[in-house]
Amino acid sequence: AQSVSQHNHHVILSEAASLELGCNYSYGGTVNLFWYVQYPGQHLQLLLKYFSGDPLVKGIKGFEAEFIKSKFSFNLRKPSVQWSDTAEYFCAVTSGTYKYIFGTGTRLKVLA
């Protein structure tokens, strides 16, 4: 069965620090990959997505993610985090259907 692993459950960073959140999936075929962000008390919002082409994907608010097929990974990065990036981040995978498989989420806290 497909699964998505986010190994970092909680991350605490100071402002201006660099961020990398890991996401690994288990599926051997073609996948579509997503990162969603959930700010406190809000619904999930799409940060970025990968379907094909350039494996380095740029999203909103300065986030980017790199798809490494050989490692089954789709890690999220940001060079310099801000206090307003405090949120929970979810990686999701779909293999051509409309059902996402979500990771368990990573809670990021950025200290001002």
Place this chain on the structure above:
Amino acid sequence: DAGITQSPRYKITETGRQVTLMCHQTWSHSYMFWYRQDLGHGLRLIYYSAAADITDKGEVPDGYVVSRSKTENFPLTLESATRSQTSVYFCASSEPGLGNYGYTFGSGTRLTVV
């Protein structure tokens, strides 16, 4: 305002009661989904629907019932609420024609079963 509207935003109910969570979308998206969000589990799919009158089970369907008589509405019913169903419930929609499988989420319903 166009979008996905979930109601109520907050609900407290007693064990054994039936409760229905509403989801309404204004885009006429074909696909609609119900997820529950629990600490340590992320989001888990309860039910989904590919079109009006077409529904299917997700990962955790037990204790829930859905219907989709109209494209825009996708209510989720807990037939006899249990404490384990205390959770935050998110509705989402998607449209195949957009070709990107992106979901749009509602604001969620926080349900507490006492």
